[in-house]
Amino acid sequence: MxxxxxxxxxxxxxxxxxxxxxxxxxxxxxxxxxxxxxxxxxxxxxxxxxxxxxxxxxxxxxxxxxxxxxxxxxxxxxxxxxxxxxxxxxxxxxxxxxxxxxxxxxxxxxxxxxxxxxxxEPLAVALGGAYRTRVPIKLSLSGDGAALDAVLDAARAVGFGAFKVKVGLGVAGDLARFARAREVAGPDAFLGADANGGWTRREAAQAVPVLARLGSRFIEQPVGPADVDGLRDLRGAGLPVVADEAVFDMADLVRLVRAEAADCVSLYVGKSGGPGRAVAMGQLAAAFGVETVIGSNGEFGVGAAAQLHVACALAALSTEFPSDIIGAHYYTEDVLARPLDSDGATVRLGAEPGLGVVPRDDLVARFR
Missing domain, CATH: 3.30.390.10 (Enolase-like, N-terminal domain)
Structure with missing residues (x-):
């Protein structure tokens, strides 16, 4: 049965x-x-x-x-x-x-x-992988001046070496923030920029070439989620365009692919509606030459484990852009009985069946 x-x-x-x-x-x-x-x-x-x-x-x-x-x-x-x-x-x-x-x-x-x-079997295997057992990761940087410096120091202390700077808050301040991040992180550090759809087309056109000169590796969601044409037009502005808020489900992805509007898509287990659908979206993106990374909604440990397994189940996960699997480091405590195997630079897949993780005993006792 x-x-x-x-x-x-x-x-x-x-x-x-x-x-x-x-x-x-x-x-x-x-x-x-x-x-x-x-x-x-x-x-x-x-x-x-x-x-x-x-x-x-x-x-x-x-x-x-x-x-x-x-x-x-x-x-x-x-x-x-x-x-x-x-x-x-x-x-x-x-x-x-x-x-x-x-x-x-x-x-x-x-x-x-x-x-x-x-x-x-590990979930990554059940989903069609595993194509890898180690996934490079990055962390978001925000704030200005000394506050930005403090975030970077804290991130480095737990092992992070790749970052994306939050922009989309006003072009002048955005460029100053990124310039400071580049100065403090150093000329060789991996830095991207994430606008979360906060710019108009005009603002994005002003900011992206300057970010390119400052050594940004990509620009994520520079314009609003519905502005697929705006995303497409920015692909020639000097930086690879990563789509995030513009892509929730398969229909969004198909629209983006048809418009040739992005170089890379940030997939979430949550946006996609589950691990199986996230992998299916990654497969479709790969078929049209669009790279994928795993984005973050600030997942706890269980959600981070799901991110990891999806990342390992994707045949064409980007090798250029690190993913955002940060749950092992982001919170003041962990919901897992045993944290994910992450040193801040990468997160690693184990051989245990399923997600390979369980919540702490005190949390398990409280389920209803």
Whole structure:
């Protein structure tokens, strides 16, 4: 008899970002995360974990809305259903709830985790990999003057050597911030720039050539999410264009590819609606010569593990741009019983089945 989904449990968790690493960008400041951990139990007593990593200003979702939808809408649709194929359960969630990709991604991750544990394989293998076991990573830098220096010092102290500078807050200040980051980080440090859609086309056209001269390696989402033509026009301005806010789902990616609007796409497990869909989007991007990196919504450890497995399952993950798998370093505490294997420069995949991680015992005891 095939395993079925027997139960779904949830646990709201709030964590503070390490004060010295708080990100301040065009979409606001991110100093605390109110997320939701999800647990799936199968009829064979296999347990899988996921994480809803959502913030209202970014996705219109948060831990409170996620808990309601998981408990009252999605769980009734899934309990009793066969665990495999997990893609069918992803489709079933879409028929039960419109939108809310981050919420669905948390539950989808738990389903995929349980499925991979049933197989006795790492999730990256269940998703079609693993193509690598080590992923280079970077951290966001924000703030001005001495505050920026302090962020860089703190990031280096935990091993980070690659960064992206938050811009999109006003061109003059953005260029001064990036110039200071370049001065302090040194001429050879990997530095990109992330505008989070905060510039107009005119502002982006002013800023991007200067950033190129300052040694930026890329510009991420220079204009608003809907301005695909603006993204395309900036591809000739001197820097590779990374699309982030412009690409949530497969339809967004298809529109971007057709417009030839980006050199690279930042994929999230949350934006995509789950690990399987994130990998499918990466495969489509690769087929059209568009690189992919794994972006971040400030995931906790469970979400960071999902990021890692998706990164390792992508055949064409960018080798030029590091990904944003920062959960092992970003918060004042970790939700995992054993942290991810990360030294700040890279994060490494283990051989354990599923996500290869579980929450701390005190958190496991609180699921309901």
């Amino acid at each position: 095939k395993a079925t989904v027997a139960a779904v449990h949830t646990l709201p968790v709030s964590l503070d970002v390490r004060p010295e690493l708080v990100v301040r960008g065009a979409r606001g400041s991110h100093a605390r995360s109110d997320f939701l951990l999800v647990r799936v139990v199968t009829s064979d007593d296999v347990v899988g974990y996921g994480e809803v990593s959502a913030t209202p200003i970014w996705s219109g979702e948060d831990g409170h809305s996620a808990e309601h939808f998981v408990r009252d809408v999605l769980s009734p649709a899934l309990v009793g259903q066969p665990l495999a194929p997990v893609g069918r359960l992803d489709d079933l969630m879409d028929r039960s709830l419109a939108g809310n990709p981050f919420t669905k991604a948390g539950l989808s991750t738990a389903l995929w985790d349980a499925y991979a544990r049933t197989l006795g």
